[in-house]
Amino acid sequence: MSIKNKIIEILTSGYWLLACLTGAFFSFFALNRGGVVVFIEVGACFVLLNLVAGQYKLKHIPLTYWVTLAIACYLIIIGIFFASHEVKTKYVMYLFRMIFIVFTIHCLSLKEIDDRGYKLLPIVWCASICWQFAAVKLFNMPYGTYGNPHYLSNLMISTLPLLVYSFWISGHRYKWIFILIALIAIDMLVRTGSRTAFLAVSFSAVFSLVFFVKSRIKWTGLLLVALSLMVLYFSNYTGVVDRVKELLVNLTEEERVYFWKNALQMLEKNDAVDWIFGNGIGSYRVVYSDSASPQMQPFWFAHLHPLELLYENGVTGLLLVYGGLTGLFFGAIKSMKETIYENAATLIKCMLVIFLCWMIHSNLTFPFYSKYAQYPLGFILGTMLVLIDRSSQSAINRTTTATD
Template sequence: MDRSVFKKLENKTGTKFIANFVLVFILFSTALTFDPIHFKEVFEFPKLLMLFLTVGILTFINILKIALPKKNVQKDKIFKTIRHELFFLIMFFVGHILAFIFSTNKNISLLGTPFRYQGFLSYLYYVLFLLNTIYVFKNNKINIFKWLNVLLFLVCALAISPYLLPYIYPFIYFNPAFFYNRVYGTFGNPNYLASFIIAILPIAIFTWKQSFSNKLIRNANIVMIFLFVITLFLTGSRSAWVASILSFGIFGILKIIKEKDYKILITICIIFSLILIGIEFKKYIAPIVPQIERLKLDTTKSNSIATRKTLWQIGIKMIRNEPFTGYGHDMLQKNINPLLPDNLKSDPTYFIDRTHNELLDIILMHGFLTFIGYIGLISLTWINGIKIYVYEKQKSMMPVLIGITSLNFYHIMNFSSITSNILLFLMIGYIISVKISSAKKIL
């Protein structure tokens, strides 16, 4: 097709606008879609369907754009710039293919089990989503930070809605009483919601810092951040709090070293002081706000720290016996159950199909090849993000790095979900796209 014809077609149909719209719609639809009838049993399934539908549409649009001829597109240079990332991504995906091929139950491993739906097809679409985000961010202008802030506002507003309007449809489906007085919103699980919040919270704070010239926008951002933090607290997710504090602490120290900005050190000290004060006075707050009980490290009701330790020990032992390609997607439950202690087997509140450590889960279910690809891709992305921030002085890279780090710290203490994986690969795609544009300076 002649270049001028393509240009007219692109201007007429607004393919860039459509691609941007579909990318944003992927984020909104997977976060906000839920099934109110079978909510508890399959709360991830509607998100999986939206992932398949929307990523499929975006892939089709971008394939059409790539297939049409363009001038001055140095594809060889682009592939050379991100060849290491592509190497680890291919390794990651080949590992998933092998895990599926050698799975003892391919019917389960294809889509995954209820509550998770992390089957082979979901990872195929995560990889497609990553490649699409790289292409869209590289070629189109899109204010993704703005849309993430709007999305998180809607997510948190819906999550806390039962406190304000407890009997209004459909807020009755979000009642915290269904999940030990912990809010979960359209995610069906408080931990899934918490991981979503800690990934976007750094971006919200960055947006607030950039809005000082406009008082109205600045105040609106303050209200949103307050809403996000309150919702995070009401999820009762300790692992999310730990992950977020560690990430902000690490990058706060790095920023202090780089810029000698000791105001950040004072801010960190104030935050930790408030946390210590809150711990000291938790016994007075607990009768009013039951979620505070979950933030105690010595709680005996759930005893999640001891449970995690037990699951990690079992998972490490299982590595010695599991096949190189893993047990298969979502095939951990039947293999880990015989090794569980009696107290976990007999407790009906426990549904154990993960080790509560994403890295262990990857090795056990998807194999060592997938694990190496995952670690390599994450590590390269993190290093490239640091280089872009230091050498290119792109301040927008800092909140993305904090978001990725928060998600990975969280995954070490928990496990991934459809929405957390979408955010993870979105941020990886963002950093890789910036690297392509900045290749000469950061290689």
């Protein structure tokens, strides 16, 4: 092998992609520092390098990825040409980096990686939770390295199903460590006081157990969820029951209701072009400050993704985004039913739980064009598309073999 080919082989190794993705995950969910941008963009550079070197061919990229890229490009380009407000580059970059994550995961999925490399992933998940736990307990930082309970709970809802998956497929004694870490994560989740995260986890767990799990495991899981909720109710652990009661009593005065009403009032001012193509990415937070009361001005987003998308990207953008997410959801369910590999089916179920958690928690808590919504979506979307593609390829291969 020539020196040139050896250098290309080293630079196009899948381990660079794996390092970038794990680094991005840990930087975002544990360190909460700007390193996440570096890892994501360096990962994109390695994908481009693989593309130039011929190790990552365009013909190997499934249609679903091109559709995802097309939707993202539409949201940006249409906003530039038709929006009544200037498109904000800062928020566009969050969308771009989400796409970078998706394609980095796909490029990695085509590489031959030693199984020991993928065993690093549960370590990163556990390390992220332990890092935040240490920040809370040892350094008296109430929300870990974050300044907001919803940001910290974002980590918990993104990793809890993965810890369950790691426990389920592991055949070693150390798998009980995953249960310990999961209990720590649940404790921190409840202590954050994030009602949207608690709702997301509870609903997603019950929904998945009812519709995606069969036989004895379903009833055991539902019983555990019911017992857990009963313990929380009767113990009022960390005042969780009081917070729920307060929400129900003051539902009409809930801040989100104000944000939704304000968003609807802003939408009433749209003309026909704005309704179709939107006002441009980043426009909501600009216009909102002119219509909101002084005490509500710091909360410059709708707290509901459909309203935000409708204002910034119009009806077409809203339909494309949620049409794509709906297709992803049902595509994953189809793949779960078709796959003959139990571990793959289990991982798809866990990813569906994370997806539902993101749909609820992120929808009600974060701006759509923010790193707290887009970066987790990149990991979710990238992983689920790979699982769907592999299941589809496996089904095609089985059909071909049966025909032969």
